[in-house]
Amino acid sequence: MSAMARTLDPRQIRADFPILHRTVGGGERLVYLDSGATSQKPVQVLDAERTFAETSNAAVHRGAHQLAEEATEAYEQARGQIAAFIGVHPAEVVFTKNATEGINLVAYAMSNAATSGDAAARFRLDPGDEIVVTEMEHHANLVPWQELCRRTGATLRWLGVTDEGRLDLSRLDEVITPRTRLVAFAHQSNVLGTINPVPPIVARAAEVGALTLLDACQSVPHAEVDFHAHGVDFAVFSGHKMLGPSGVGVLYGRRELLEVMPPFLTGGSMIEVVTMTESTFAAPPQRFEAGVPMVSQAVGLAAAVRYLTSVGMERITAHERLLTEAALGTLSAIDGVRILGPTTTADRGSAVSFVVDGVHPHDVSQVLDAHGVAVRVGHHCAWPLHRRLGVPASVRASFYLYNELADIEPLAAGILEAQALFGATAPGPERSGGTVACA
């Protein structure tokens, strides 16, 4: 029987996640709907980190003793397994602290290209050059590019977002032009759940000779993603959003680009020859991993990848689609709830953000928390997107493989209770001043 024939049983999955068995507040069942911010870890990941620390811990890529060799092997094995998971060569996988660092690594490499000779010319930015992002980016894929433009005199441009929460590709050819040097965009919006179409953007970038960087933080944990098949030049994702530890992320870079890209952080591990006056640098990926790296976290992330693979990414995607469909249906049916982003599961992931008319997201969250329901509130590090949608903040429920249909009912019940307590229809005198958020 193929993996696809069997639907995922979240009860079986939940048995592997100790934290999901704790209670919160006054003995409430924990309903964890914040995996878009960070996911929980199965015992398999926790055990892998602990076993490494108990048996093979040493600094990698230095030292010739047995532990150092075992640790180096574990670290490089982890790189290999993670590379296979995303369809790339191990030398194309750079371990970073998180996805944010991966994006900054590329942004600073582009800054450093100005003083790195002809080999790095591909990465150089001058006044008149342009970088293109989208209006739905997480701040992590916006602020580093704003800063790069400030340092180099380049100009930042962006693709807009439609009222339905889709990328507006109608002006693709006007925004991505021969002046564009890099296009950085989210694979899946952390707010809207929207899955962006990679092929037309990559094709247009290729047409004008621009590099591409895909923020895959919200896609790699939830679906099968193959960066070679997508044809992007760079991609980033974080370990902690895909059942792995925090403190480890991945930058994927196409091999021939990493070969000629200048380093960001410099120091130990990333060198070839060092004299008192100058140094030459190691080949990638070591060139981009200065200092003793996060070994147990890399080992933990590889365990997470093995766990996800054993469950099956297609089953995880299908399970999340089921939950998302149910959540969209239940929430849409509540008067005064407005969903931000696509209202069907077509080209859509499992982050479901919404506003409740007349009730501030913090107040919605307060009631939900009292019932053990953990959601994210605020602008989710996507302030410009919220501004575009005309709301200061929103509530986000995000689902993962360990969530069940039963998690949606307490979410809906909490919203109704928040409306009764804080909403415009709540008892009490008419408000005279202070505007109410999202009204």
Added chain:
Amino acid sequence: MRLTAEHQEIILAHYRAPHHSGLREPYDAEVQRFNPTCGDELTLRVRRKGEGEQAAIEDVSYQVQGCSISQASVSVMADLVIGRTAREAEELHTEIAALLRERAPESGAWPSHLGDAAAFRDVSHHPARIKCALLCWAALRQALS
């Protein structure tokens, strides 16, 4: 977050019918403050007589976009500081901020001179929300400086 029923009622009363709300003329200082985690926004105006620590606060008016805690907090603050001096307002700010940050035990009631601000005691157990309660006080300090 969990608030005792009595405190929740006080906060809801200010939230539903905020005291001294709206932006009024004349004023001597206007400041705008944002809560960077949620994008909440407060515009606060102060009308004062005199200068420095002994300046008398004659009016506080405001427009706020925020949660029940931030809306109620500015309403409570206006009640507390109108008619006081800048120095007294600063002392209240310091005292309330300290109480919020020391995670007061649930049994310990706040001093009565803090008025309805006592309802924010339980907020001290929710670090993410302390800045909602203190947004207005930070704005007032800036307006008086």
